[in-house]
Structures are given as C-alpha cells and as structure tokens.
Amino acid sequence: DAGVIQSPRHEVTEMGQEVTLRCKPISGHNSLFWYRQTMMRGLELLIYFNNNVPIDDSGMPEDRFSAKMPNASFSTLKIQPSEPRDSAVYFCASSYSGELFFGEGSRLTVL
Amino acid sequence: AQSVAQPEDQVNVAEGNPLTVKCTYSVSGNPYLFWYVQYPNRGLQFLLKYITGDNLVKGSYGFEAEFNKSQTSFHLKKPSALVSDSALYFCAVRDFNTNAGKSTFGDGTTLTVKP
Numbered sequence: 001d002a003g004v005i006q007s008p009r010h011e012v013t014e015m016g017q018e019v020t021l022r023c024k025p026i027s028g029h030n031s032l033f034w035y036r037q038t039m040m041r042g043l044e045l046l047i048y049f050n051n052n053v054p055i056d057d058s059g060m061p062e063d064r065f066s067a068k069m070p071n072a073s074f075s076t077l078k079i080q081p082s083e084p085r086d087s088a089v090y091f092c093a094s095s096y097s098g099e100l101f102f103g104e105g106s107r108l109t110v111l
Numbered sequence: 112a113q114s115v116a117q118p119e120d121q122v123n124v125a126e127g128n129p130l131t132v133k134c135t136y137s138v139s140g141n142p143y144l145f146w147y148v149q150y151p152n153r154g155l156q157f158l159l160k161y162i163t164g165d166n167l168v169k170g171s172y173g174f175e176a177e178f179n180k181s182q183t184s185f186h187l188k189k190p191s192a193l194v195s196d197s198a199l200y201f202c203a204v205r206d207f208n209t210n211a212g213k214s215t216f217g218d219g220t221t222l223t224v225k226p
Binding site: 091093100102 | 205213
C-alpha cells in the first residue's frame with residue numbers, strides 16, 4: 001500500500017489567501033485525523049472522522065478552518081482566510097485498529 | 112479526560128548503551144497505549160502498542176515497552192542504542208472503551224544517541 005498521501009508537501013502563501021490541504025487515507029481505514037504540529041504547541045488534534053462523518057472538531061482553532069471528507073478515500077482541510085499564525089506542519093493520519101498511520105505532512109508558511 | 116506526560120524533553124545516550132524514554136498516562140477507563148517515532152521532516156511512524164495481555168510489548172527496530180498499571184507508566188526501552196535511533200519519540204494514550212479513535216499525544220522526547 002502507498003500509505004497516507006498528502007498534498008501539497010509545501011505551501012507558501014500570503015496572509016488572507018485560501019489554503020486547501022488534501023489527504024488520501026490508506027484504503028480500508030475507517031478513521032481519519034487531521035493534526036497540526038508546531039514548536040510552541042506540539043501536536044494538536046484538529047478534527048477526526050469515523051466512516052466519513054466528523055466526530056470531534058473541538059480542536060479546530062476557529063471558523064477560518066474547515067474540513068470535509070466527501071468519501072472514504074479523500075479529505076480536505078481548508079483555511080480561509082489564512083494568517084501567519086497558521087504556519088505549521090499539518091498531518092493527516094488514518095486508522096483501522098487503533099494505531100495511526102501518518103502522512104508525510106504539509107508544511108504551510110503564511111507570510 | 113485523558114493525558115500523557117513525557118517528563119524528559121531530551122534523552123542522551125551513548126551508542127551501545129541501553130535507553131529508556133519515559134511516559135506516564137492518565138485515562139478514566141482501560142488504556143490503549145502507543146509509541147511513535149518521528150524523524151526530521153517526516154510524519155510520525157508507529158512503533159508499538161499495548162492493549163491487553165503481556166506487560167512487555169515488543170515493536171519495530173528492536174524497541175520494547177513495559178506497561179505498569181500501578182505506576183500508570185509505559186516506558187519505551189531498547190537494550191542497545193544505535194545512532195540511527197536518534198529522533199523524536201511520542202507516547203500516546205486512548206481510552207479503550209470511550210472516545211473511540213481519539214488519541215492524546217505527549218509533548219515528545221528528543222533522543223540523541225552519540226557514537
């Protein structure tokens with residue numbers, strides 16, 4: 001299997017622009033997670049889905065952030081408008097039996 | 112609520128020596144415990160997990176972890192460290208019976224193995 005695939009790997013954008021991060025989970029996994037990693041705050045869970053349904057979005061920082069999972073093989077995390085404090089590495093992970101399988105991350109820099 | 116503490120930001124060991132990376136947890140139900148490793152500019156990789164059964168769990172790359180219920184600990188160990196083990200290590204906990212799917216991670220411990 002190819003593992004969890006994230007795109008883009010790197011994104012540099014200007015404040016106020018819309019950012020869309022994409023994730024393809026491992027086939028057969030029924031849970032999908034979006035995490036954000038920064039030096040200051042460590043690893044934060046933003047939102048997770050079970051069988052394509054959002055279960056817990058309490059970690060989403062504010063209304064500028066939204067996530068969708070239209071089907072079992074695709075999810076997006078959108079930031080609109082982006083701000084410099086959103087700069088971080090965003091990870092997608094999928095799971096079937098408890099342990100998480102992470103993608104390589106999307107490094108976002110908002111200028 | 113569930114939480115994880117990794118009391119050491121950094122652990123330094125010499126190559127060939129045994130290593131221990133500490134983790135304590137808090138969970139209201141039965142714990143489901145994990146260790147992950149992260150190399151620079153990479154995603155986290157699963158190392159091992161504890162659900163039930165034998166308190167000593169063996170995982171990838173020669174790592175093992177010991178579950179201690181009375182001390183609520185799940186320390187990661189390796190008998191002989193390699194320079195290539197240098198990385199960031201995360202402990203995670205999940206309540207086996209509730210919060211299905213939601214793991215809480217510690218802040219991570221940077222392991223440096225010196226030749």
